[in-house]
Amino acid sequence: DSGVTQTPKHLITATGQRVTLRCSPRSGDLSVYWYQQSLDQGLQFLIQYYNGEERAKGNILERFSAQQFPDLHSELNLSSLELGDSALYFCASSVVPSGGSGANVLTFGAGSRLTVL
Amino acid sequence: AQSVTQLGSHVSVSEGALVLLRCNYSSSVPPYLFWYVQYPNQGLQLLLKYTTGATLVKGINGFEAEFKKSETSFHLTKPSAHMSDAAEYFCAVSGVKAGTALIFGKGTTLSVSS
Numbered sequence: 112d113s114g115v116t117q118t119p120k121h122l123i124t125a126t127g128q129r130v131t132l133r134c135s136p137r138s139g140d141l142s143v144y145w146y147q148q149s150l151d152q153g154l155q156f157l158i159q160y161y162n163g164e165e166r167a168k169g170n171i172l173e174r175f176s177a178q179q180f181p182d183l184h185s186e187l188n189l190s191s192l193e194l195g196d197s198a199l200y201f202c203a204s205s206v207v208p209s210g211g212s213g214a215n216v217l218t219f220g221a222g223s224r225l226t227v228l
Numbered sequence: 229a230q231s232v233t234q235l236g237s238h239v240s241v242s243e244g245a246l247v248l249l250r251c252n253y254s255s256s257v258p259p260y261l262f263w264y265v266q267y268p269n270q271g272l273q274l275l276l277k278y279t280t281g282a283t284l285v286k287g288i289n290g291f292e293a294e295f296k297k298s299e300t301s302f303h304l305t306k307p308s309a310h311m312s313d314a315a316e317y318f319c320a321v322s323g324v325k326a327g328t329a330l331i332f333g334k335g336t337t338l339s340v341s342s
Contacts, residue, residue: 154332154334159327166327201272214260214322215330217330219264222271
C-alpha cells in the first residue's frame with residue numbers, strides 16, 4: 112500500500128457521460144498529480160495541484176477538469192466522454208521539497224481504470 | 229521542453245542474464261532523472277533517482293543506472309535477471325525547480341524467461 116488511495120478502481124460508462132475520479136494523497140503530501148496511461152500515448156501528465164491551487168498543466172483536455180479540496184484530496188472530472196478516453200488514470204502525490212530545488216519523488220496510487228463504451 | 233525516449237518497447241532476457249533498459253533524455257538544463265517500475269495491476273514504484281553528485285545510482289532490487297551527460301542517457305541495468313523482475317519500466321525526467329511534475333517515457337516491458 113503506497114498510501115495514495117484512488118477510487119473507484121474500475122468504472123464502465125457510455126460515451127457522452129461524465130465521471131469523477133477521486134484521490135486521497137499520502138499523509139503529509141501537499142502536491143497531487145494526475146496522469147493518464149493509455150497504450151498508444153503512454154503515461155501523460157495531465158495536471159498538478161499544490162495545497163489547493165493549480166500548479167501546472169500538461170496535456171489535459173478542455174473536457175477534463177480537476178480540483179484539490181481543503182483536506183487535500185483531489186477529484187478529476189471527465190465529461191462528454193469519448194471512446195478514446197478509455198485509459199488508466201493515476202494519481203500521485205509528493206512532499207514538495209523545501210527550498211528552491213530537490214528531487215520530486217512521486218508516490219503513485221493503484222489507478223482508476225475507465226472504460227468508455 | 230523536456231522529454232524522454234525509451235529505446236525498445238519490449239525487452240526479453242533469460243533468467244540470470246544481464247538486463248539493460250535504455251533511456252535518453254532531452255533537457256536544456258541538467259535534469260533530475262528517475263526510473264519507476266510498474267507490476268501488473270499496480271501503480272508505479274520508484275526504483276532509483278539521480279539528482280546531483282555520483283553518476284552511478286543504485287536502487288532497489290539490485291538495479292542501478294548511470295547518468296552520462298555527454299550521451300544524454302540514463303540506462304538501467306541489473307547484472308542478473310530474476311523472474312520477479314518481469315514488469316514495465318518507465319524512465320522519467322524533471323526540472324530542478326521544487327515540485328516539478330515528472331515527464332515519463334513510453335515504457336519498456338521486460339520479460340524474463342526461465
